[in-house]
Amino acid sequence: MSAPVRTSPTVAGSPSSRTAPRTDGGHRRPVRGGRALTWAQVRSALPGALRKLDPRRMVRTPVMFVVEVGAAATTLLAVAEPGVFAWWVAAWLWLTVLCATLAESVAESRGKAQASTLRAAQQHTTARKVVAPAEPLRYGSRRAEIETTVVPSATLRVGDLVVVEAGETIPGDGDVVEGVAAVDESAVTGESAPVIRESGGDRSAVTGGTVVLSDRVVVRITAPTGSTFVDRMIALVEGSERRRTPNETALDVLLTSLTIVFLLAVATLQPFAVYSGARQPLLVLVALLVCLVPTTIGALLSAIGIAGMDRLVQRNVLAMSGRAVEAAGDVDVLLLDKTGTVTYGNRRATRVLPVGAVTEAELARAARLSSLADETPEGRSVVDLVDAVLGGSAELPPGAEQVPFSAQTRMSGVDLDAEPGAGHPGEPYRVRKGAGSAVRAWLQSTEAHVPAADAEELAALVDGVSRSGGTPLVVAEQRGERPARVLGVVHLKDVVKEGMRERFDELRAMGIRTVMVTGDNRVTAQAIAAEAGVDDVLAEATPEDKLALIRREQEGGRLVAMAGDGTNDAPALAQADVGVAMNSGTSAAKEAGNMVDLDSDPTKLIEIVQIGKQLLITRGALTTFSVANDVAKYFAILPAMFVGVFPQLDVLDVMRLASPESAVLSAVVFNALIIVALVPLSLRGVRYRPASAAVLLRRNLLLYGLGGLVAPFVGIKLLDLLVSLIPGV
Ligand SMILES: Nc1ncnc2c1ncn2[C@@H]1O[C@H](COP(=O)(O)OP(=O)(O)OP(=O)(O)O)[C@@H](O)[C@H]1O
Numbered sequence: 001m002s003a004p005v006r007t008s009p010t011v012a013g014s015p016s017s018r019t020a021p022r023t024d025g026g027h028r029r030p031v032r033g034g035r036a037l038t039w040a041q042v043r044s045a046l047p048g049a050l051r052k053l054d055p056r057r058m059v060r061t062p063v064m065f066v067v068e069v070g071a072a073a074t075t076l077l078a079v080a081e082p083g084v085f086a087w088w089v090a091a092w093l094w095l096t097v098l099c100a101t102l103a104e105s106v107a108e109s110r111g112k113a114q115a116s117t118l119r120a121a122q123q124h125t126t127a128r129k130v131v132a133p134a135e136p137l138r139y140g141s142r143r144a145e146i147e148t149t150v151v152p153s154a155t156l157r158v159g160d161l162v163v164v165e166a167g168e169t170i171p172g173d174g175d176v177v178e179g180v181a182a183v184d185e186s187a188v189t190g191e192s193a194p195v196i197r198e199s200g201g202d203r204s205a206v207t208g209g210t211v212v213l214s215d216r217v218v219v220r221i222t223a224p225t226g227s228t229f230v231d232r233m234i235a236l237v238e239g240s241e242r243r244r245t246p247n248e249t250a251l252d253v254l255l256t257s258l259t260i261v262f263l264l265a266v267a268t269l270q271p272f273a274v275y276s277g278a279r280q281p282l283l284v285l286v287a288l289l290v291c292l293v294p295t296t297i298g299a300l301l302s303a304i305g306i307a308g309m310d311r312l313v314q315r316n317v318l319a320m321s322g323r324a325v326e327a328a329g330d331v332d333v334l335l336l337d338k339t340g341t342v343t344y345g346n347r348r349a350t351r352v353l354p355v356g357a358v359t360e361a362e363l364a365r366a367a368r369l370s371s372l373a374d375e376t377p378e379g380r381s382v383v384d385l386v387d388a389v390l391g392g393s394a395e396l397p398p399g400a401e402q403v404p405f406s407a408q409t410r411m412s413g414v415d416l417d418a419e420p421g422a423g424h425p426g427e428p429y430r431v432r433k434g435a436g437s438a439v440r441a442w443l444q445s446t447e448a449h450v451p452a453a454d455a456e457e458l459a460a461l462v463d464g465v466s467r468s469g470g471t472p473l474v475v476a477e478q479r480g481e482r483p484a485r486v487l488g489v490v491h492l493k494d495v496v497k498e499g500m501r502e503r504f505d506e507l508r509a510m511g512i513r514t515v516m517v518t519g520d521n522r523v524t525a526q527a528i529a530a531e532a533g534v535d536d537v538l539a540e541a542t543p544e545d546k547l548a549l550i551r552r553e554q555e556g557g558r559l560v561a562m563a564g565d566g567t568n569d570a571p572a573l574a575q576a577d578v579g580v581a582m583n584s585g586t587s588a589a590k591e592a593g594n595m596v597d598l599d600s601d602p603t604k605l606i607e608i609v610q611i612g613k614q615l616l617i618t619r620g621a622l623t624t625f626s627v628a629n630d631v632a633k634y635f636a637i638l639p640a641m642f643v644g645v646f647p648q649l650d651v652l653d654v655m656r657l658a659s660p661e662s663a664v665l666s667a668v669v670f671n672a673l674i675i676v677a678l679v680p681l682s683l684r685g686v687r688y689r690p691a692s693a694a695v696l697l698r699r700n701l702l703l704y705g706l707g708g709l710v711a712p713f714v715g716i717k718l719l720d721l722l723v724s725l726i727p728g729v
């Protein structure tokens with residue numbers, strides 16, 4: 001049933017030069033700015049809202065559970081002793097509960113539409129699984145023929161290798177282990193411009209459901225079917241994975257305590273009322289209780305959290321936890337990786353700079369030899385450059401042993417049995433390229449002596465490349481067991497992403513310090529840092545150094561955000577309070593962080609921080625409003641209830657409501673309507689302008705605290721005028 005297929009070899013090259021970015025055909029997910037609430041949305045959210053009335057679910061929100069029990073109780077009372085007043089109260093209590101579930105349901109429904117678009121991206125059927133050569137695929141075999149067999153993509157396992165060619169859909173999440181290709185990721189990111197994915201570097205991760213536009217890649221599957229990136233995205237936007245954050249739990253405890261306090265207050269009211277000859281009907285006590293417990297924030301708390309996540313998704317950021325979003329609102333320090341985060345990350349070799357008596361051809365040949373087996377983008381670009389400089393290409397001789405690049409050694413190369421083309425059979429030949437300090441250490445290990453003039457010239461070359469913001473790779477060779485010899489420098493060029501400076505200025509205005517951490521040398525780091533406008537740099541950093549820096553900041557009580565893309569950033573991304581992985585990065589980085597930016601834009605952190613702050617402020621503002629509101633209602637209703645027996649209360653009865661019944665019903669109606677009125681605000685979030693925490697607090701206390709105190713007096717008075725018109729109340 002599965003026929004072996006021979007895949008034609010593809011010439012490796014730079015797909016970016018051949019595939020012009022598409023300007024049409026693709027779609028960009030519309031960013032619905034204000035996202036006004038529509039009737040259609042409310043109507044479609046209604047079935048979900050009714051399902052949420054299930055008391056077993058409601059009990060998780062104690063405040064609203066009390067209201068639901070109250071609604072049930074008043075309904076029974078209305079059945080036992082029918083009356084217009086009783087039925088009105090019961091109906092409005094049910095409406096209050098429904099408003100709460102509707103708010104949550106509407107917040108969720110916004111993600112549901114997005115989920116169905118994403119599901120469409122999952123409908124791929126077959127994959128071309130690699131049969132031979134079996135794993136591990138040999139480095140440098142990128143021009144080799146690969147034997148594949150067609151299998152249903154659902155049967156793919158973690159570790160399987162698949163071949164994907166131009167026009168084909170990538171069958172699952174994985175890392176490119178061979179080749180370079182332009183990939184259309186619009187199904188996932190909504191961005192129509194193709195992106196480059198390649199083996200060996202920090203741009204190796206591919207997402208199932210995206211389409212290869214050019215060339216051929218071999219992908220190692222890294223996620224089992226059912227828990228892919230798109231699966232996680234769907235779960236996320238639908239809100240099915242949502243858990244309460246620690247802050248929400250803390251607030252919930254506070255709201256529950258307030259509910260218990262008011263429950264006791266209302267319960268002790270009755271003996272007091274009986275004693276003074278004004279026994280209150282049970283119906284009135286229930287209504288009073290509902291008006292006093294913090295229903296507004298209780299009803300809107302979950303919608304506020306969901307809407308915050310939703311706002312992030314609108315900006316193409318996927319937050320894996322609500323806790324990370326809240327932490328983002330309080331971030332003090334932002335750490336950024338250089339290559340691929342601050343810069344575009346396609347470091348290309350542009351020049352070879354020989355030192356001393358070494359000729360350009362000599363250096364070029366050695367640099368190419370050291371890179372033939374180097375599958376990193378840097379290694380491939382050295383081969384491309386030398387092929388162009390010297391004309392023609394080279395093959396790695398048999399028996400070559402690769403010394404792969406690692407972030408720890410910061411060096412790569414090969415060990416050969418003999419120098420290609422040299423007349424000394426049997427004399428081993430070694431060649432290395434890498435960071436200046438790393439190659440210097442290697443030279444020393446062979447007891448090399450670099451003449452003073454050469455050393456000076458080399459230092460000048462390294463410095464020149466670094467000052468321009470480029471990455472210098474020093475090349476050296478060793479024949480036999482004799483001391484090694486330095487040959488010169490390869491200039492790797494990278495470009496700082498556009499608009500970085502302005503964005504970092506903005507972060508500074510928000511009180512966030514930016515630190516660039518890089519494995520590159522100090523001079524290069526400083527040149528890039530100055531151009532990008534970051535506050536601080538840490539150069540020649542190993543993955544451990546990055547991790548240690550984060551720990552140090554955290555020990556000082558600061559909340560740290562980290563943006564990175566490489567496998568060597570993964571430990572740091574995991575340790576940071578907010579770890580934003582670039583979508584262009586490796587699977588390891590995306591797995592380690594708690595957010596993924598689909599646009600791979602590290603300055604997106606500004607928006608993430610704003611959304612985090614907005615979430616915290618919105619919740620604080622509505623809590624303040626809710627509690628102030630309830631206190632005010634207490635003073636609005638009580639005088640009306642007791643003015644019959646205590647005429648002295650007359651002075652307190654500033655509102656002059658029509659009757660005790662009308663007062664109670666108006667308060668209940670107001671209590672429900674205020675939830676409805678605040679749904680749009682909780683979905684949109686209160687407006688956030690950069691300002692100090694103290695200023696924001698003062699402004700919110702004034703606006704929402706005072707507003708919360710005044711609103712019930714005005715609202716209930718107006719409602720009383722209407723309610724008193726109802727015959728029988
Ligand atoms: N293929 C390679 N062969 C040899 N040396 C390399 C290679 N790629 C990079 N280097 C050297 O290793 C250093 C560290 O590179 P790496 O990309 O791991 O840094 P990093 O810690 O991820 O920081 P950043 O991504 O910000 O540059 C580089 O500055 C360069 O000098």
Ligand SMILES: [K+]
Nearest residue numbers: 290291293295
């Ligand atoms: K209330």
Ligand SMILES: [Mg+2]
Nearest residue numbers: 202337339566
């Ligand atoms: Mg990196």
